[in-house]
Amino acid sequence: MKFLADEDFPKPLIIKIRNFGFSIKTIQQKDLQGSSDERVASIALKEKRILLTFDKDFLKNQSKKLQAVIFSFPKTPTAEILSLIEMFLRNLPEELLKRKILRFSKRGFEIIT
Numbered sequence: 001m002k003f004l005a006d007e008d009f010p011k012p013l014i015i016k017i018r019n020f021g022f023s024i025k026t027i028q029q030k031d032l033q034g035s036s037d038e039r040v041a042s043i044a045l046k047e048k049r050i051l052l053t054f055d056k057d058f059l060k061n062q063s064k065k066l067q068a069v070i071f072s073f074p075k076t077p078t079a080e081i082l083s084l085i086e087m088f089l090r091n092l093p094e095e096l097l098k099r100k101i102l103r104f105s106k107r108g109f110e111i112i113t
Helices: 011-019 037-046 078-082 085-098
Strands: 002-005 023-026 050-053 068-071 101-105 108-111
Touching: 002 011, 002 037, 011 023, 011 078, 011 085, 037 050, 085 101, 085 108
Parallel strands: 002 023, 002 050, 050 068, 068 101
Antiparallel strands: 101 108
């Protein structure tokens, strides 16, 4: 499984995902800070990566082929989210088989589309 972390995705989460052995690229690594949502989605699709973002509005007008997980943790410290990353990584493959777009929060996964 390969991921693309949107510009707003916290670095400690990126490191944790990488340490689990997953391939994760960031918008910053690609020198694409400030890119439009459409450009970010295009890169994710081209590289066959699952987009990870905290931007709840990201999915407006996006391709139906895009696979993405919207992290929904308003006013939650990154350290608290880090404690849930292992559950996220263990359960994500099964959840993505059901749908392409998911929301991940303290309650777990929720299907968006």
